[in-house]
Amino acid sequence: MPLKNTGTEQLIKDTAKQLLFAEGKLHATTQEIADAAGVNRTALHYYFRSRDQLIAAVFQDAMQGLSQRLDECMLSETSFKEKTANIIAVFLKDMMAFPYQETFLITEINTFGKKLITNIQSEPVKSYLKEATDEMEKGSIDKMDPIHFLMNLFSLMSYPLIMAPLYKKLFRVSEKEFQRLINERERLIMNMLFKSC
């Protein structure tokens, strides 16, 4: 079974990911993707048959990678607080590289998201939520529906990065300055979540 593997398939996926999730060109046409990758548009059909299937492949890859890294955090043998800190670090890093990834998920949930719904209510998340509840009992974090805790965590992490393209222009802060603000958030979020009264 020969496989020449010229790397074109992966190149196309990487380029699409860059265009869609990093640069936010969510309506990128097959032509634009092909051009950016420096390949003929037909190659794209050869490997993925259709635009939709290419996009689906790109998205699936991205999600799988991220959720795997997050699962690792959640299952690691550390304290709840450390786990949370790790989750924040992993997630922020990913979001900084691909700020439009989540936005894409939301806008395309009707087209692509449906298939992805199954594999997200996973064991690691459940176990992490369980631990959160335990911590609430112990009093190290405020008592609330653990779903709120998760929502708060993801809100504080995601939203500023989702809005990054906008905020940079809005607040007239430079790329560097914005970077500094985001870096501060890692500590700030921990403070907000674990601040006990």
Place this chain on the structure above:
Amino acid sequence: MPLKNTGTEQLIKDTAKQLLFAEGKLHATTQEIADAAGVNRTALHYYFRSRDQLIAAVFQDAMQGLSQRLDECMLSETSFKEKTANIIAVFLKDMMAFPYQETFLITEINTFGKKLITNIQSEPVKSYLKEATDEMEKGSIDKMDPIHFLMNLFSLMSYPLIMAPLYKKLFRVSEKEFQRLINERERLIMNMLFKSC
């Protein structure tokens, strides 16, 4: 100055707003919008010339309405804490009706957003931020860059609603149950922001 004003123009805008920002059909074609409004597709060109201009009009209307209501909150003669509570109430209500509005702003920032950037760094926001700084001096809220305070506020409000379409499916919560969670957040967010240690 004649103006028959059959209400068609407004009908088209309202319908487009519903489709785009409430139902999340961000790629709605002119045909789909026309059908949903029950008018001929040409009417849409008659009133707005092009699809882009229709969308721009819809978006501008929506943003202007919301930012006006928020400005009122920020300039009202009440305590900082009350102001914040009002902002949350106004914003949550709007977001619940049109959860895809912000998502649209982000994805289309390159196409439409550029014009809107000017009028957002407004006086009311500056004055609100100033008050936040004062509160930090007084010690009623934690000390931080006031931009962080604003980011936290909007994160905790927006994100769960942006993600609502996804979360409902993800956590397998009913519409009603999700509604309850969101209603709880109004109080919860205030607690997080104004919790002093």
Place this chain on the structure above:
DNA sequence: ATTTTGTTAGACAAAAATGTTAATAAAAAT
């Protein structure tokens, strides 16, 4: 060497979406 398999490219076809023009109907103005 030639057959086979995998890969790339060009030309063409089809579909989907937008935009234009001209004709018709309805209302307001004179």
Place this chain on the structure above:
DNA sequence: ATTTTTATTAACATTTTTGTCTAACAAAAT
């Protein structure tokens, strides 16, 4: 009342985007 303006529609044209088909090419296998 008839003329003019505004609103709406139907038919047509254009553009954009996707998808297919076939041929050319390269590398490995026989």
